[in-house]
Amino acid sequence: MxxxxxxxxxxxxxxxxxxxxxxxxxxxxxxxxxxxxxxxxxxxxxxxxxxxxxxxxxxxxxxxxxxxxxxxxxxxxxxxxxxxxxxxxxxxxxxxxxxxxxxxVVQARRPRRLPVVLTPGEVRELLLHAEGTAGLVAQVLYGTGMRLMEALRLRVKDVEFARREIVVREGKGNKDRVTVLPENLIAPLQAQLQKARVLHEKDRAAGLPGVYLPHALAVKYPDADKSWAWQWVFPSPVRALDPRPDARTGQALERRHHLYPESVQRVVRGAAQRARIAKPVSPHVLRHSFATHLLQAGYDIRTVQELLGHADVSTTMIYTHVLNIGGRGVLSPLDAL
The missing domain is CATH 1.10.150.130 (Tyrosine recombinase, N-terminal domain)
Structure with a gap:
């Protein structure tokens, strides 16, 4: 059987x-x-x-x-x-x-955990020790508050240098949003786009299939997958077989995908070790730190909510714990002695 x-x-x-x-x-x-x-x-x-x-x-x-x-x-x-x-x-x-x-069927109760947040000094040391393209992705995560996969799926057309903004397409919950493009990321991202264009032109010269397009856009716009605007900002240095069949041919094609998330995770962990940061550090910690540091700087929580793409402000409220200095702002009696 x-x-x-x-x-x-x-x-x-x-x-x-x-x-x-x-x-x-x-x-x-x-x-x-x-x-x-x-x-x-x-x-x-x-x-x-x-x-x-x-x-x-x-x-x-x-x-x-x-x-x-x-x-x-x-x-x-x-x-x-x-x-x-x-x-x-x-x-x-x-x-x-x-x-x-x-x-x-019992629904497991998720414990309420406070996010791991780095200090500005720890973020600085971490980013100094994170090198290469993965290090630039780490800077994007902290500078924009994007999730790791949102940054890796970033396409050329969604980086607005003139408007100083990045459009996040199909984020969590399949929602689009706009976040800030830091001034300090403009030059590094422009240099990254030059590297990506070299790979793009090399693939076109080799006659390779274009980039993956979602929701049968490759059928609606036959040449869009080969256009520069739709290419990944952070392309992988190697090509791989697409796990989903091509919308036009139904065949699995070898394409150049975006950078793998494991590559960024590995670089961030290594950078945290070299910086001697005694906290569990992952790429998502940079998103937590982005939100926390904005609130510390006095930005409105609704603004932070929009930048993060949270559907409910209660999700963003978890970062307000950092606004209290030392255990909810209480002065310990030991310090009063």
Missing amino acids: ASLLDAPTDTPRQPKLLERLRIHLRTRHYSIRTEEAYIDWARRFILFHGKRHPQEMGAAEVEAFLSHLAVDRQVSASTQNQAKAAILYLYKQVLGMELPWLDE
Whole structure:
């Protein structure tokens, strides 16, 4: 009996379950990272229960899997909730099954954590030790408040040097927004664009496929993927096979993608070690520091909310903890002695 996880064959057939999940996600324009995560969680769920079909399972099996993640694997609450979201998407959207047992599945409570924030001096030391293109990405993260993937997916047309702004396309929640372009980033970004143009012209001379375009734009605008305006600001130095088939040919093509996030993460971690920063530092910490330092400088919280792209100001409020000096501004009795 064929497994749910068997590789697809060339013979005409109905798509297998995970293929149906992938098609459903792509039809609704979910990001490639969400697609990979949901398919991976669905696969783990099926394997955990001995490759049983999800139609044969229900609340007890979902609860058992989520408990396994929390107790045996000791994953975080956010990871457990992501697994739950993927499984429920599989049931409700792909299988079209009503979920009367949904309320029985426990939602893990995410603990309220204060973000790690660097001081301006620590940021300065970190950026001094972060070199190369990945180091420039780190400067962009701190200078604009963008998320890592937002910066890496930045295209040439969205950098407005004259207006001193950057347009963030399809950010979290599939929303566009505008953020600031720091004066100190103009020259480095212009130099980076010159390097990117060299790679672009080299690829065009070699007759390689153009850059990836979302939502079948390559069909609507056939030459847009080869135009300079649509190219990545931070292209990868190497080419790779596109995980999604081309909208025109249906084939997986070798393209030049943007810089890989792991490259930036590795450079930032190394820079933090060389700068001897005794905090857990990741690229996202630079976004936290951007927001905190703006609030410390006296900018309105609504302005910071718009720059960060938060849907609710309550999300931005978490950064107000830094406005209190030393444990909520309380003068310790020890200091009064």
